[in-house]
Amino acid sequence: MSPEIIELQKGDENHYYAPGPADIYACGIILYFMLTGTFPYGKASEEDVLFKKYIHHNAQFWKEVKKKYKMSVGLVELLNGILNLKTECRYTFEEILTSKWIQKPRLKQENIFEMILKIQEIKHQKLTAKDEAEIIENFISEKCEVFLSQE
DSSP states (O other), rough: OOHHHHHHHTTTOOOOOOOHHHHHHHHHHHHHHHHHOSOOOOOTTTTHHHHHHHHHHHHHHHHHHHHHOOOOOHHHHHHHHHTTTGGGSSSSSHHTTSHHHHHHHOOOOOHHHHHHHHHHHHSSSSOHHHHHHHHHHHHHHHHHHHHHHHH
């Protein structure tokens, strides 16, 4: 839930609901979760340590996220823009689509072909299903880590 909706629920009449920016914020939370497997913070309240850090030490928060998840500067800039607490400063759809991270080409066809061949090679080895799954998962995780860190 976007910060402005939370403030409205508290009865703060200085905040207004703008559907576009609120939806962008919600999409940013989903993107963050898809990339990291976690939410940026637990609950949007001063009692939540991560939320407190996010609000009061934003640059430090993103520096730690970048390091922990090995994210590129472009990806951190995109997430920070989408998850900006100030509605008027939050990225618009146009800014998201033209951001460095979105515009950067990702996997080339030959890279995808290489990944498919590697997975087929692993599947032809005489491994237990558990070992095979673990090796494939590690291989894909490694490739995804490269994807996250690409500038």
